[in-house]
Amino acid sequence: MNNDPAMNPDEMRRLLSAIADGEAGPAEVESGCGAWAADARLHERWHAYHLIGDVLRSEDLAYAPRHDQAFLERLQLRLDAEPAVLAPRALAQTDTPVTPRRQGWRLPLAMAAGVMALATVLVVANAPTDGSAPTIAQAPQALMPVAQGTQGAAAESVPALEPVPAGGRMVRDAQLDRYLRAHRDYAAALPGSLPGGAGRSVSTVAFER
Amino acid sequence: MTAADTDGLLVERFKRGDRRAFEMLVVKYQRRIERLIARMVRDSDLVEDIAQETFIRAYRALPQFRGESAFYTWLYRIAVNSAKKALADLKRDPVLTESAFAMREEDDETSRGPAELSSGETPESLLASKEIAATVNAAIEDLSEDLRQAIVLREIEGLSYDEIAEAMNCPIGTVRSRIFRAREAIAERLRPHIDAKEGRRW
Amino acid sequence: MRAWRSRIDGLGLLALLVLMCALQPVRAAAGAALSDDEARKWLARIQTAAHERNYQGTLVFSADGSLSSARVAHFNNGAQSYERVQALDGRMQQTLRHNDRVYTLWPQARVAVVEERDPLQASLRPVVEPRAAESYELRIQGSGHVAGREAQMLLLSPRDGNRFAQRLWIDSRSGLVLRADILGARQQVLESSAFSQVEIDVKPQPESVLQPMKQLAGYRQVRPAQVPTRLEQEGWTLNPPVSGFRLANCTRRALDPVEGGAAPQPVLQAVFSDGLTHVSLFVEPLDRSRHQQPLLTQVGATHTLMHAHGDWWVTVMGDVPAQTLKQFFQALERRR
Numbered sequence: 001m002n003n004d005p006a007m008n009p010d011e012m013r014r015l016l017s018a019i020a021d022g023e024a025g026p027a028e029v030e031s032g033c034g035a036w037a038a039d040a041r042l043h044e045r046w047h048a049y050h051l052i053g054d055v056l057r058s059e060d061l062a063y064a065p066r067h068d069q070a071f072l073e074r075l076q077l078r079l080d081a082e083p084a085v086l087a088p089r090a091l092a093q094t095d096t097p098v099t100p101r102r103q104g105w106r107l108p109l110a111m112a113a114g115v116m117a118l119a120t121v122l123v124v125a126n127a128p129t130d131g132s133a134p135t136i137a138q139a140p141q142a143l144m145p146v147a148q149g150t151q152g153a154a155a156e157s158v159p160a161l162e163p164v165p166a167g168g169r170m171v172r173d174a175q176l177d178r179y180l181r182a183h184r185d186y187a188a189a190l191p192g193s194l195p196g197g198a199g200r201s202v203s204t205v206a207f208e209r
Numbered sequence: 210m211t212a213a214d215t216d217g218l219l220v221e222r223f224k225r226g227d228r229r230a231f232e233m234l235v236v237k238y239q240r241r242i243e244r245l246i247a248r249m250v251r252d253s254d255l256v257e258d259i260a261q262e263t264f265i266r267a268y269r270a271l272p273q274f275r276g277e278s279a280f281y282t283w284l285y286r287i288a289v290n291s292a293k294k295a296l297a298d299l300k301r302d303p304v305l306t307e308s309a310f311a312m313r314e315e316d317d318e319t320s321r322g323p324a325e326l327s328s329g330e331t332p333e334s335l336l337a338s339k340e341i342a343a344t345v346n347a348a349i350e351d352l353s354e355d356l357r358q359a360i361v362l363r364e365i366e367g368l369s370y371d372e373i374a375e376a377m378n379c380p381i382g383t384v385r386s387r388i389f390r391a392r393e394a395i396a397e398r399l400r401p402h403i404d405a406k407e408g409r410r411w
Numbered sequence: 412m413r414a415w416r417s418r419i420d421g422l423g424l425l426a427l428l429v430l431m432c433a434l435q436p437v438r439a440a441a442g443a444a445l446s447d448d449e450a451r452k453w454l455a456r457i458q459t460a461a462h463e464r465n466y467q468g469t470l471v472f473s474a475d476g477s478l479s480s481a482r483v484a485h486f487n488n489g490a491q492s493y494e495r496v497q498a499l500d501g502r503m504q505q506t507l508r509h510n511d512r513v514y515t516l517w518p519q520a521r522v523a524v525v526e527e528r529d530p531l532q533a534s535l536r537p538v539v540e541p542r543a544a545e546s547y548e549l550r551i552q553g554s555g556h557v558a559g560r561e562a563q564m565l566l567l568s569p570r571d572g573n574r575f576a577q578r579l580w581i582d583s584r585s586g587l588v589l590r591a592d593i594l595g596a597r598q599q600v601l602e603s604s605a606f607s608q609v610e611i612d613v614k615p616q617p618e619s620v621l622q623p624m625k626q627l628a629g630y631r632q633v634r635p636a637q638v639p640t641r642l643e644q645e646g647w648t649l650n651p652p653v654s655g656f657r658l659a660n661c662t663r664r665a666l667d668p669v670e671g672g673a674a675p676q677p678v679l680q681a682v683f684s685d686g687l688t689h690v691s692l693f694v695e696p697l698d699r700s701r702h703q704q705p706l707l708t709q710v711g712a713t714h715t716l717m718h719a720h721g722d723w724w725v726t727v728m729g730d731v732p733a734q735t736l737k738q739f740f741q742a743l744e745r746r747r
Contacts, residue, residue: 017389020237021363022215023370029218029230037229048396050237052345053364059342061240064334065402070442071239071257072232074553075264079228081556082268176708176715178666181515182680183691183713183728258583261554262561298584 013045020049216280224272231271235264238281242288249292252299259295263288341402348395356394359387442550450549451541453565454686457579458539460586463487468558468609469499474602474711486615493620507620514624523630526637539588543686546570546655547577555580557589558606567687573655573735574688575601575712585611593712593730601712602730635665645679647694649742653735656683656690683739690729692739697724707733716740 012035018024019032036042047068054061216237222230243260250256266287274283349357355377362368362376373384445453467484479500486493494508507514515524547567554563562580569576576598580590590605640663642648649658660682678695702724706717715728716736720743727736 013393014385014389017392018385019218019233020215021370021388022218023385024218026218026221029222030227033219033222033227033229033233036233045396046233047236048399049392051240051341051399052360052392052395054240055342055345056349056361056364059338060244062338062341062345063240063243064337064341065399067334068236068239071243071260072235075235075261076232077553077555078261078265078561079232079268082265176706179691179693179715179726179728180713182664182666182678182693183682183689258554 009039009041012039012042016042016046017049020046020053217276220271220274220276220280231268234280238284239264241281242284245285245288246292249289250296255295255299259291260288262295263291266291337402341399344398344402345395348398352391352394356387356391359384360391363388442552445549445551447544450544450547453549453581454539454541454543456586457581457588458541460582461485461539461588462492464585464587464611465613465615466585466587466609466611467613468606470604471607472602472604480607484616484619486617486620488615488617491617493615493617495620495623505623507624509617509620509624512624516623516627516630521630523627523632525632525634527634540684540686543567546574546685547687552578554583557582558609560584560589560609560611562589571654572732573653573738574685574731577687580605582611587611595712596732637662637664640679642679642681643746645694646746647679647681648744648746649739650744651742653683653690653738653742655685657685658682659684659689688730690727690731690735690739692743693726693728694720694743695724697722707736709733721745 012032015024015028015032016036019029024032036046044065047065051062051065051068216234219230219234223234239260242263243256246259246263247256250259263284267284270287274280277283349360352360358377359373362373363370368376370381370384370388373388374381377384465486465488467482469480470483471478471480479498481499482495482497484493484495491510492508495505497503497505503518505516505518507516511527513526515526517523547569550566550568552564552566554561556562557580561583563583565579565581567577567579576594578592578594579588581587582589587609589609590603592603593601595601640661642658642661645661645663658681661680663677663679665677676695676698678693681692681694683690683692697719702717702719705719706715708715712730713728714731714733714736715726716733717724717726718740719725720740723745725740725743727739729736
């Protein structure tokens with residue numbers, strides 16, 4: 001019944017062996033779970049102990065450890081997405097919380113109304129694609145396309161275009177939008193026919209006047 | 210001691226909010242569950258998916274599990290239901306009927322002979338599987354009598370530490386230690402299989 | 412006590428080993444590239460599902476840090492297919508389709524663009540094609556959840572620099588794509604479309620599509636013609652072709668009318684597909700009042716190139732790297 005977190009690896013393995021047989025106390029189980037999660041070698045041992053038991057009973061259960069590991073990892077991803085089963089208030093001390101790896105999809109942010117369906121200047125909120133908060137750029141007055149050098153494609157000989165500083169605002173004009181709609185009519189696969197073949201033929205950019 | 214107690218503490222731990230206890234149970238039962246489903250579902254693509262689904266359903270339902278049966282018995286039923294549901298969804302007839310799935314002894318889960326390829330297996334995975342089985346068998350053979358007896362009584366006969374202590378006429382602490390050392394010896398022999406990662410070329 | 416028995420037969424093991432050496436790489440474990448057959452099987456499944464399944468839901472589209480969403484529905488009851496997409500923002504624009512007829516409604520401007528599409532185009536609704544396996548390597552990356560539904564994650568990695576990678580989440584039950592991310596060269600997400608909510612295998616509701624088509628009182632109806640044609644017929648050719656991309660469609664058509672503007676001039680639109688993504692090439696006579704400045708821009712994953720080509724004005728656009736658009740532009744040749 002040793003709850004000492006500084007238990008050496010040998011002790012932890014003994015503990016896991018006892019837990020595998022249901023011959024440990026609650027405090028030991030708590031200690032063991034924590035150690036199991038934190039130490040990859042204990043992970044392996046726990047797996048090995050049970051593989052051994054399975055194989056002793058039936059050789060058909062001799063799966064390759066890689067298969068088992070992949071199975072667990074897949075499952076863990078899915079468990080991450082599950083709502084928390086219990087509020088873990090009763091958890092002891094140092095539990096590393098499981099953080100969800102995926103945020104739920106949110107519906108669009110409040111978008112200003114302002115609709116001049118076909119002749120509006122559309123401003124793309126320019127933001128890094130790492131998920132940080134978008135910033136809405138100002139809409140310029142004139143309806144002018146702005147050339148932008150795209151990443152990795154420096155303006156070359158043909159066609160010659162003026163580069164725009166990276167991270168600068170991009171402007172789409174309504175003219176471009178007409179081509180885009182015609183283009184997206186054929187939206188194949190995805191996200192186009194993401195059933196949205198049509199989904200994207202709808203102008204998909206936030207805009208404001 | 211009944212089988213329920215073996216898992217009882219991990220289940221309790223999970224109910225108190227520790228997901229890792231659940232994952233440890235997954236590692237324990239994943240092979241058996243996959244094997245079970247593979248007997249019902251011929252489509253190898255589905256077997257793992259249904260096994261995943263089984264554990265997800267168990268995860269969701271476990272807070273309400275009150276220990277009326279052994280954890281594994283309960284898990285077994287979820288697996289069978291998941292497989293049947295998946296088959297029904299695919300509009301295929303279940304390969305076997307309900308009566309074939311009355312809970313049987315554990316070693317009935319493994320009905321195939323050694324060299325027969327099931328739908329999901331490849332010669333590569335069958336070979337890996339045979340190598341592992343061979344390693345475990347060889348390692349068991351090389352154990353001292355005490356260690357071998359202890360682990361066999363535990364894993365194959367399913368005796369508790371108390372019962373093993375009585376059978377082998379030694380203290381419980383010794384039982385715990387012998388089982389541990391037997392496992393360690395075999396696990397060491399298995400390490401090449403575990404460490405292999407991508408390096409193992411068949 | 413030896414209750415177990417070794418059932419390994421030494422000779423059997425050797426025979427297996429020999430067999431193994433003679434075989435090709437076997438079915439991949441999760442994460443390894445799928446074989447050509449398996450890849451095509453996956454793609455075919457996606458293709459079929461998009462066409463056959465009845466579903467409705469809310470699609471959220473994200474690019475460049477901004478979000479927009481739409482309600483979408485797709486019904487298919489054998490011979491008839493229906494679709495509806497409605498922007499969920501102030502504009503309330505919607506697109507409705509019943510078989511070959513497509514209505515695009517602009518409620519605020521009270522304009523309805525009505526198109527009778529060529530049956531080949533309309534129902535073609537180019538979907539993922541199995542031949543995408545030629546241009547992309549597929550691998551399964553595990554599973555996830557989208558809109559509460561279990562999905563397999565499929566990564567399509569381009570085999571060359573002419574296209575972007577895409578990660579698709581395929582509904583395990585139906586094969587519908589629930590989410591798609593287009594990834595840039597550094598694996599960053601350029602664009603993402605996903606269902607935030609979806610019901611699959613719903614009862615078809617054709618009336619929800621047909622009704623709005625009939626409620627066009629007060630709308631100016633515009634009926635642009637789309638005439639199928641061939642590049643060569645129009646005097647153009649692509650030399651050399653851009654690898655992986657095959658001509659999928661070619662029409663002379665008008666783009667959407669501009670509010671208060673003159674009647675739109677027809678443009679030639681040639682669509683090239685690699686089985687997953689597509690590039691549109693628009694060609695029209697040069698109009699110096701409108702076509703002033705060359706353009707190379709990017710919105711989300713969509714690059715657009717506009718540039719003069721002799722007496723013509725060419726627009727190339729697609730969810731592909733800029734270099735691909737340039738290849739198209741440079742390969743375009745005038746024949747007569």
